[in-house]
Amino acid sequence: MDEKKKTRSRTSKQNRARLLTAFGLVCVCFVALAIRMGYHQIYKADEYAQKAVRQQTSDRVVTAIRGSIVDINGSELAKSATTNTIWIRPDSVKGNGSSEAEKIVNTQNEATVLSEILNMSYDEVYSVITSEKKLLKLAKNVDKEVADQIRAVISEKDSKIVGIEIVEDAKRYYPLGAFASQILGTTTDDNTGLTGLERYYNSYLAGLNGRWITTKDTRANSLSYGTNKYYSAEDGYTLRLTVDENIQYIVEQKIAEGLEKTKAQRVMCIVMDPKTGAILAMAQTNEYDPNNPRDPAPGDEEAFAAMTEAEKVDYWNRNWRSFCMSDVYEPGSTFKLITTSIALDEGVTYIQDRFFCPGHIKVADSDLHCWNYPAAHGTENLPQAVQNSCNVAMVQLVQRIGFTKYFDGLDRFGITEKTGIDYPGEGGNIIQSRSSAGPVGLATMSYGQGIAVTPISMITAVSSIANQGKLMQPHFMDALLDTEGNVVEQYVPEIRNITISAQTAADMLEIMESVVSEGGGGTARIAGYRIGGKTGTASKPIPGGYSKTDIFGSMIVVAPLEDPQFVCLVIVDTPRVGKYGSTTAGPICKEIMQDLFVYKDIKPNYTEADLKAKNRSYVTIPDVSGKSIENAIGILAGKELSCVVSPELENYEELTVVDQYPKAGETAPKNSTVTLYYE
Numbered sequence: 001m002d003e004k005k006k007t008r009s010r011t012s013k014q015n016r017a018r019l020l021t022a023f024g025l026v027c028v029c030f031v032a033l034a035i036r037m038g039y040h041q042i043y044k045a046d047e048y049a050q051k052a053v054r055q056q057t058s059d060r061v062v063t064a065i066r067g068s069i070v071d072i073n074g075s076e077l078a079k080s081a082t083t084n085t086i087w088i089r090p091d092s093v094k095g096n097g098s099s100e101a102e103k104i105v106n107t108q109n110e111a112t113v114l115s116e117i118l119n120m121s122y123d124e125v126y127s128v129i130t131s132e133k134k135l136l137k138l139a140k141n142v143d144k145e146v147a148d149q150i151r152a153v154i155s156e157k158d159s160k161i162v163g164i165e166i167v168e169d170a171k172r173y174y175p176l177g178a179f180a181s182q183i184l185g186t187t188t189d190d191n192t193g194l195t196g197l198e199r200y201y202n203s204y205l206a207g208l209n210g211r212w213i214t215t216k217d218t219r220a221n222s223l224s225y226g227t228n229k230y231y232s233a234e235d236g237y238t239l240r241l242t243v244d245e246n247i248q249y250i251v252e253q254k255i256a257e258g259l260e261k262t263k264a265q266r267v268m269c270i271v272m273d274p275k276t277g278a279i280l281a282m283a284q285t286n287e288y289d290p291n292n293p294r295d296p297a298p299g300d301e302e303a304f305a306a307m308t309e310a311e312k313v314d315y316w317n318r319n320w321r322s323f324c325m326s327d328v329y330e331p332g333s334t335f336k337l338i339t340t341s342i343a344l345d346e347g348v349t350y351i352q353d354r355f356f357c358p359g360h361i362k363v364a365d366s367d368l369h370c371w372n373y374p375a376a377h378g379t380e381n382l383p384q385a386v387q388n389s390c391n392v393a394m395v396q397l398v399q400r401i402g403f404t405k406y407f408d409g410l411d412r413f414g415i416t417e418k419t420g421i422d423y424p425g426e427g428g429n430i431i432q433s434r435s436s437a438g439p440v441g442l443a444t445m446s447y448g449q450g451i452a453v454t455p456i457s458m459i460t461a462v463s464s465i466a467n468q469g470k471l472m473q474p475h476f477m478d479a480l481l482d483t484e485g486n487v488v489e490q491y492v493p494e495i496r497n498i499t500i501s502a503q504t505a506a507d508m509l510e511i512m513e514s515v516v517s518e519g520g521g522g523t524a525r526i527a528g529y530r531i532g533g534k535t536g537t538a539s540k541p542i543p544g545g546y547s548k549t550d551i552f553g554s555m556i557v558v559a560p561l562e563d564p565q566f567v568c569l570v571i572v573d574t575p576r577v578g579k580y581g582s583t584t585a586g587p588i589c590k591e592i593m594q595d596l597f598v599y600k601d602i603k604p605n606y607t608e609a610d611l612k613a614k615n616r617s618y619v620t621i622p623d624v625s626g627k628s629i630e631n632a633i634g635i636l637a638g639k640e641l642s643c644v645v646s647p648e649l650e651n652y653e654e655l656t657v658v659d660q661y662p663k664a665g666e667t668a669p670k671n672s673t674v675t676l677y678y679e
Helices: 002-043 045-056 090-094 100-118 122-129 144-155 196-200 202-206 245-262 301-305 309-320 332-345 382-387 391-401 403-412 438-446 455-465 502-517 581-599 608-615 629-638
Strands: 057-062 076-088 136-142 164-173 210-215 228-231 238-241 266-273 278-284 354-357 360-363 366-369 378-381 470-472 477-481 487-490 495-498 532-542 545-559 566-573 618-620 642-646 657-661 667-669 673-678
Touching (some): 002 045, 090 122, 100 122, 136 164, 245 266, 245 566, 332 403, 332 545, 378 382, 382 502, 391 438, 403 438, 502 545, 629 657
Parallel strands (some): 642 673
Antiparallel strands (some): 057 210, 238 477, 266 278, 266 566, 477 487, 657 673
């Protein structure tokens, strides 16, 4: 009996031990579960809450409308057109159906419908709507008509088209195509400025995007509770330019005609208001359509198709890059205007000062030639030295000026620094420094060799001569306007420096007028108008020296001289018909100025001599013996005469007229041809 009690007692103790162990294990499990639950519900609560919010919250950008770009008269050059972006929620598409088979059929059907409406391939659409991502962009820049078709399909009774969101967006549009493309530039696909003024003024044009935050379920349906906030976008400002659409059209038309006549690689032009520094027009012939900036220009399609990828990149960069702003060229004789201005202002010369040109001049250990060496200009006064583009006279002037004062003068004209124009990627001039120039470097700079300048720098400097010595800050912006058309910011013309005195400026305009009326700038002469100018012909630098056939022909003119309103610079790159600035750029300048006078209603003021010449059908042949071929062509053109050179050569550089037919003093009908002979 006692043994049985002992056995039961031991059994009971063992059972209690097992129960206690089991109970302990259960307690440990409960404690572990409680800790685990506490970890998730307390420690990780914020993280899970944020995940839930992200899953249930739709946060979409409300795109601001990019501001327009308009010309000085308000004509739209760039604007934002409303388009649509189609977004897809693949989870909603793949979950559309009560069975797996139905889900597959509905997904395939949706891919078919969307591919037909959007004119996309079925495979492309199907890969997007079956993606593992939560939200994807299916198509952008969709027209309203196409977007309305999708909306109609979605709203049909028992429609199986789900998971689609259509968001209105804005696309950059250039209504005039390639017009003023170098000025305007382009934008990226997301409407961010990429080149040109689109890039420079991007922060003003872009505006500030808004946001639309809503709470949705897994099928993108709005919930009755939760967040629903809308932050409206602030549209960009309208940029009003100083550019005049009509002047820009004149320039683009004339340089295109000039390109055809000269068979050049390209032609560039800037027209500036010298009193304010406003750019009235800027163009180059390798234009492009900013609506489709990667498409080849008309006529280049076949050549473009044969290009390698690297060649295509070079082609695009060449078209997009503004030569007038970013590249440099040797100005040649046009730079003699700067040297002469500094010399007059420093008092080292005067209008009737006399110079003697023997055809060359000794500088340090170098013998520098005039362009007509071994011939010589002989004795000449200052206006004649400029008319003759005499290198020797310029060297004599710069030697009188000296290093310090000459470089100080270049500083005043802004030649030693960038202009700071409101345009991206402005290039810098290439000039020798004060410390390294030396006597020879200083001498060659005086007549426009061994120096390279940007077109915008050159026209800005010469414009100060037309503005009584006041160097203005060049600019494209006239004003910023809000969406109501109110002026937010108005540009105020800024005087950067005083280059020369008003008297020196007046003297220089007289010299420039003589170049057109009596010298090699006659190809730009227009009866009844006072025009001043200077031509330039500079060989293009190549490794080891200068090209014998490739040149930059240029001309810069100021008009009308009694009240200068325009400064026009034309540059012809590598012409194959015509070898000088007077024969290539000069006629283009003349045609541009003729149209500008008509557009601005500037009436001619004929002198008595002009009226007599206008009414006469015959003219007196001028004496061009001893002149350069370039100057002779300009002088004859100013008298309404054409010419031929005999014997004909590929290049007439550094040749002097030794005889002519008809002879000087004879009379001949207007537009007659004079034959020029050289030694």
